[in-house]
Amino acid sequence: MEPKVSVFWINYNSIHVIDIIKKSLSALLRLEYPNYELIIVDNGSTDGSLRVIEKHIKSYKKKNENPSRTHVLKLNKNLGFAGGANFAYRAKDPTSEYVAIVNNDAIPRKDYLKKLVSFMESHENVGAVQGLILRLGSDGKIDSAGMFIDEFVKVHAPFIGKPAGIFRKPFHVSFVEGTMPLYRVDAIVHSLKSDNIMYITAGFLYFLEDAFLSLMMWNHGYECVVLPLITGEHYRKATLKKFAEQVGLQYYSLRNRIALLEMTNSRKKQLVFLNVLRRLFISRASYHVRKNMLRALVDGIYLGKILREKYGVLNLGKVPVLRCSTKVRL
Secondary structure, X not given: OOOOEEEEEEEOOOHHHHHHXXXXXXXXXXXXXXXXXXXXXXXXXXXXXXXXHHHHHHHHHHHOOOOOEEEEEEOOOOOHHHHHHHHHHHHOOOOOOEEEEOOOOEEEOOOHHHHHHHHHHOOOOEEEEEEEEEEXXXXXXXXXXXXXXXXXXXXXXXXXXXXXXXXXXXXXXXXXXXXXXXXXXXXXXHHHOOOOOOOOOOOOOOOOHHHHHHHHHHHOOOEEEEEEEEEEXXXXXXXXXXXXXXXXXXXXXXXXHHHHHHHEOOOOHHHHHHHHHHHHHHOOOOHHHHHHHHHHHHHHHHHHHHHHHHHOOEOHXXXXXXXXXXXXXX
8 A cells, every 4th residue: 555645734814815725625635646634724714714615625525535534623823834734743644654735825736646655655865855836827837846045045946937848857956845845754753853843833934944844854864856747736825925914924034044044054154144234234124124134133043043952053065055156145
């Protein structure tokens, strides 16, 4: 029998894109894989989307034979994407050898899980894998094909908008992106020294949680790979972009990048820190914006030191890192 896979799907106030939500769920319920469970986590939604989701699942299962076990877990408050994923991780079947994440605005192809698991089963050195994800309605253009970082821990997505047909072979990336990855459970446990979490919630809320996990895997002997096959479509940030200001996305984006940079052995970190300070002095942004930037810098350095003490230094020498010029990248 194929190894057990736990698939996580996180929802938060998605009523404004409910048609895409339904398509995503329907695709998950008809996956061509005989041994998976679907764990749906609602992050304390208040817009009625959870009721629609539960009704849709019930209606779909009534009309179609579905072999998966489906669990709906309801949280009282929004724990963020990482918090919701960890809640699902703790609730998964203990026999699961793999965990998959599918964003609620991503529509997977019915054979995607079978193909990713098959690759992982024949490559024990790989800890995380993803395929090529197309931008929804883009006529074959790439939305996600993994991510790279440089020595400034600046994130690069060089293949976005390119045609999917340019790839012929699997390739390494700094990190697999959180839209539709598949992770080996043993690799998560070995890399984080815990069987209780997969994403770092305290440090990486809304940004870079996927980067952290992949970098930890590289540092513990596992590879992160993108396969040259189309695994689904994605309507990027369909839910999050509506609440970006409410959840403080700009603050977390800078803070968490600074924290991740502080954890690494990059020789460029001081240049980045100084450049943030320089921007604070020359910026014409409002006092509130500049205050948040300074807070993100201070909090990021402090958080990075805490995480470095817990997890050790992230050695960029073990990660596929993009070469860059000496110009500071923010």
